[in-house]
Amino acid sequence: MRHFDLVIIGSGSGNSIPDERFDDWNVAIVDKGIGPDSAYGGTCLNVGCIPTKMFVHTADVAGAPVEGERLGVDLELQRVRWPDIRDRIFGRIDAISSGGRHYRMFDNENVTLFEGVARFTGQRELTVDTAHGPETITADRVVIAAGTRPLAPAVPGLDEIDYHTSDSVMRLAELPSSMIVMGTGFIGAELAHVFAALGVQVTMIGRSGRLLRGEDEAVSERITELAARQWDLRLNRKATSVERDADGVLLHLEGPEGAEVVAAEQLLIAVGRTPNSDLLDVQQAGVTTDPDGKVVVDAQQRTSADGVWALGDVSSAYELKHVANHEERVVQHNLLHPDDPVESDHRVVPHAVFTSPQIASVGLTEQQARDRGIEYVTATQDYGGIAYGWAMEDTTGFAKLLADPDTGQLLGAHIIGPQAPTVVQPLIQAMQFGLDARAMARGQYWIHPAMPELVENALLNLPLR
Numbered sequence: 164m165r166h167f168d169l170v171i172i173g174s175g176s177g178n179s180i181p182d183e184r185f186d187d188w189n190v191a192i193v194d195k196g197i198g199p200d201s202a203y204g205g206t207c208l209n210v211g212c213i214p215t216k217m218f219v220h221t222a223d224v225a226g227a228p229v230e231g232e233r234l235g236v237d238l239e240l241q242r243v244r245w246p247d248i249r250d251r252i253f254g255r256i257d258a259i260s261s262g263g264r265h266y267r268m269f270d271n272e273n274v275t276l277f278e279g280v281a282r283f284t285g286q287r288e289l290t291v292d293t294a295h296g297p298e299t300i301t302a303d304r305v306v307i308a309a310g311t312r313p314l315a316p317a318v319p320g321l322d323e324i325d326y327h328t329s330d331s332v333m334r335l336a337e338l339p340s341s342m343i344v345m346g347t348g349f350i351g352a353e354l355a356h357v358f359a360a361l362g363v364q365v366t367m368i369g370r371s372g373r374l375l376r377g378e379d380e381a382v383s384e385r386i387t388e389l390a391a392r393q394w395d396l397r398l399n400r401k402a403t404s405v406e407r408d409a410d411g412v413l414l415h416l417e418g419p420e421g422a423e424v425v426a427a428e429q430l431l432i433a434v435g436r437t438p439n440s441d442l443l444d445v446q447q448a449g450v451t452t453d454p455d456g457k458v459v460v461d462a463q464q465r466t467s468a469d470g471v472w473a474l475g476d477v478s479s480a481y482e483l484k485h486v487a488n489h490e491e492r493v494v495q496h497n498l499l500h501p502d503d504p505v506e507s508d509h510r511v512v513p514h515a516v517f518t519s520p521q522i523a524s525v526g527l528t529e530q531q532a533r534d535r536g537i538e539y540v541t542a543t544q545d546y547g548g549i550a551y552g553w554a555m556e557d558t559t560g561f562a563k564l565l566a567d568p569d570t571g572q573l574l575g576a577h578i579i580g581p582q583a584p585t586v587v588q589p590l591i592q593a594m595q596f597g598l599d600a601r602a603m604a605r606g607q608y609w610i611h612p613a614m615p616e617l618v619e620n621a622l623l624n625l626p627l628r
């Protein structure tokens with residue numbers, strides 16, 4: 164049985180912990196790999212943020228004829244070379260993944276990489292099912308950074324057919340003619356945009372009446388309206404069964420107009436993710452989970468077991484890479500400085516959805532402010548009312564702000580429109596550092612006529628007392 168100073172489970176954000184400050188620590192990283200090729204480096208790199216955004220950018224370029232037509236420039240999308248797109252994207256990503264694995268496996272003297280599924284067999288004791296048989300290891304400290312995996316909904320017939328999740332769909336051998344996207348959350352919204360823009364006939368199935376229900380109502384309503392113009396959107400549907408025939412998938416639905424069947428060549432399931440704490444048998448280590456299987460942590464990222472920390476998707480409600488990375492830096496510090504620990508800062512956590520149009524959000528939605536009885540004022544600014552919006556002939560985008568009417572402190576910001584994830588950043592900064600709306604609007608120059616004038620005008624529109 165080998166003993167280590169530190170064992171890290173998961174090669175996503177967990178992989179960033181051992182830097183040169185750990186050179187005199189004996190460290191083990193345990194990872195089972197991810198995606199069809201069991202790649203090293205976790206979700207974001209291999210099957211998450213990075214490839215999706217590389218596909219999204221490609222899809223945005225493929226959408227140029229639609230944009231152009233509005234502006235008086237007639238373009239034609241001649242061909243989408245799917246194998247070239249796929250191989251360009253994964254040619255870059257796979258090399259980074261295998262480089263990272265090689266570094267930990269061969270070049271990092273104080274780090275031992277164990278490849279296989281790990282499960283706890285005792286307090287800070289793990290058994291890893293490696294290709295060479297089971298290996299049991301123990302450690303003084305353990306970090307659980309094991310992430311989540313795609314959920315499969317309970318639809319009769321689903322476990323008998325081949326279907327895709329975000330883990331596999333970006334590596335399809337061929338671009339299908341049609342695809343059913345089940346789920347109207349982040350992944351559904353981003354990948355429906357990708358495939359629809361590349362010419363696939365997309366049918367999106369949702370349980371409720373809106374896409375991205377977690378967004379501010381105004382944003383969720385707008386994206387629902389705009390999605391219906393881009394792909395076949397079927398909401399308020401319940402999937403009753405699914406089967407395959409010679410041509411593809413047949414999904415049986417129950418909806419407002421009764422029973423219906425949707426046929427498509429491929430099926431993408433995107434109905435949320437489940438934490439990998441079950442694979443790890445964390446209870447064996449005395450690590451508590453919540454009813455959803457998330458590892459429970461305190462503000463210092465400590466679990467209920469002594470010497471065991473957790474970070475990222477396995478323990479966080481956010482399931483965002485920038486949050487996983489922040490928590491990784493907190494755990495890293497706390498491992499190195501046990502007498503001077505720091506806490507994670509989750510006060511102002513932004514997110515973005517890279518669909519079409521793009522969406523970005525930080526802080527409270529209007530419905531949250533209302534439900535919590537918080538006093539607020541709100542203001543909206545359309546892209547169509549700023550000079551750069553005129554240039555883009557944008558008629559659907561807007562920024563919506565919520566602020567405290569007395570102090571002018573921002574409570575929330577929600578943007579739907581071109582470059583929303585970039586345009587929102589000064590608002591995140593203002594909220595994090597307590598800059599009030601008046602000072603922010605008039606205390607600096609705003610480059611004219613650039614897109615951030617959207618933010619300037621939204622701030623000036625706030626009816627502060």
Ligand SMILES: Cc1cc2nc3c(=O)[nH]c(=O)nc-3n(C[C@H](O)[C@H](O)[C@H](O)COP(=O)(O)OP(=O)(O)OC[C@H]3O[C@@H](n4cnc5c(N)ncnc54)[C@H](O)[C@@H]3O)c2cc1C
Pocket residue numbers: 172173174175176177193194195196197204205206207208210211212213215216279280281282308309310311329350439442443474475476477482483484485486487
């Ligand atoms: C399609 C998609 C798009 C996304 N896009 C964005 C985005 O644009 N922006 C954003 O902020 N976030 C995005 N995310 C979320 C982001 O990818 C995650 O928040 C982030 O990768 C979580 O990192 P992590 O280190 O917690 O876990 P992971 O990166 O998932 O790493 C966990 C690792 O642990 C391994 N593991 C699990 N169980 C075991 C076990 N028992 N034994 C051994 N190894 C194990 C897994 O194989 C994996 O390699 C996206 C996610 C998906 C799926």
Ligand SMILES: NC(=O)c1ccc[n+]([C@@H]2O[C@H](COP(=O)([O-])OP(=O)(O)OC[C@H]3O[C@@H](n4cnc5c(N)ncnc54)[C@H](O)[C@@H]3O)[C@@H](O)[C@H]2O)c1
Pocket residue numbers: 316317345346347348349350351353368369370371375376433434435436481482483514515516517
């Ligand atoms: N841009 C980003 O930051 C980004 C992109 C992709 C994913 N992510 C992260 O990954 C997480 C997972 O993404 P996701 O889209 O899978 O989850 P999600 O929670 O965003 O959306 C899941 C969707 O599936 C629906 N659903 C759940 N069960 C269903 C069922 N049985 N039948 C039909 N629909 C059902 C939900 O109502 C919801 O609309 C996100 O929460 C997000 O944190 C982030």
